Amino acid sequence: MNAPIKTAVIGCGRFSRTPLGNLKKHTELFELTGVADIDAGAARETARQWGIGRWETDGARLIDDPDVEAILVLTPALAHAEPTIRALRAGKHVFCEKPMARRTADARAMAAAARDAGRVLQVGYVMRHSPDAQNLRRLIREGRIGRPVFYRDIWALAKGNPSPSTHDARLGGGIIYEHAHWLDFVAFVFGPPAKVYAATMRLKPDLTTADDTFILIVDFASGDRAVWSESWAARGMGWDVMAVGRKVRPTLDVIGPKGSIHFPSPAGERILSLYESADQNGTPTEQWAWEQDWGANSAAYEGELIDFYRCVREGLSPCPTPDEAVTANVLAEAAFESSRTGEPVYLEV
Ligand SMILES: NC(=O)c1ccc[n+]([C@@H]2O[C@H](COP(=O)([O-])OP(=O)(O)OC[C@H]3O[C@@H](n4cnc5c(N)ncnc54)[C@H](O)[C@@H]3O)[C@@H](O)[C@H]2O)c1
DSSP: OOOOEEEEEEOOSGGGHHHHHHHHHTTTTEEEEEEEOSSHHHHHHHHHHHTOSOEESOHHHHHTOTTOOEEEEOSOGGGTHHHHHHHHHTTOEEEEOSSSOSSHHHHHHHHHHHHHHTOOEEEOOGGGGOHHHHHHHHHHHTTTTOSSOEEEEEEOOOOOOSSHHHHOGGGTHHHHHHHHHHHHHHHHHHOSEEEEEEEEEOSOTTTOSSOOEEEEEEEETTSOEEEEEEEOOOTTOTTTOOOSSOOSSOEEEEEETTEEEEESOTTOOSEEEEEOSTTSTTOOSEEEEOSSTTSOOHHHHHHHHHHHHHHHHHTOOOSSOHHHHHHHHHHHHHHHHHHHHSSOEEOOO
């Protein structure tokens, strides 16, 4: 029986309670040895709340501790690369939250550091571990509706978010912060991207310095096309309100030459429906319950950490691999460039 991995957490913000809860749930896999945050109050309170004996304001003290085997990096995107690379060079395994980094160059440096160190670097692209999202991917990749497909996805978070990363352009802002999950997921489904076109708007200039509304088109080398749109520009929502009785993902349609896949059901239920021929008169071939409308259910957050444990203890490659995780950064950077120039960006495939 393998011993639990001695694990430390850097970054004790709003999201940290999800991974901390899962680490504590699986004490047979992880032993939490310390937490760090540049905000002493956040570090102290997190240590108290989760019964962890050690807290620091400098994450490097945990990284440099020879007793620590793995580091969870839960800081904002701009502060992912530095602790991740330092930890890998110190021989630690790293689970780093998404997006991998603020800049593609940093993401590539993180992937290189993992390669050089021969350590696991797993990025928290949780949709890859979600049964809902995996089912959708399987239907497409098994060719149930034929290929290539037109994949249309609308996320309408008529909301704000108290994290500055979502509304401060210097910290990443809209597309790259919240949306890296989608960028990674379409690369997971369709493979290498070939061309990106994006148009963005900023409709709440008094509340945000980041673009808050966009449409993005990605053409893949496979011939598939994915179109995605989102806005959190609805006025009067405040930063905390998720939606006005709306789902995070009100519409998902995947259209192929032999059929189509839709979410939600015609009655608006959280159900994914597969239609395999033209003469079904609105009757789907199969339907599946879809737990979380944005695509990653609670089991997925637990699953990705269990997977991280297996990769560390059994020497497996994580999902995504570090090089795969870089793709979301490449897509986001191309989207920003396309939006700025008004021209599509062609990518090396
Ligand atoms: N997988 C998901 O579904 C999901 C959901 C939300 C957030 N996230 C990701 O989790 C990460 C954290 O998000 P959040 O909402 O908790 O952000 P947050 O801003 O609430 O918290 C970040 C914390 O990191 C601390 N911090 C900043 N720089 C630091 C440094 N150099 N060293 C130590 N601590 C530092 C801050 O003081 C703050 O307490 C981000 O990468 C975000 O994208 C993932």
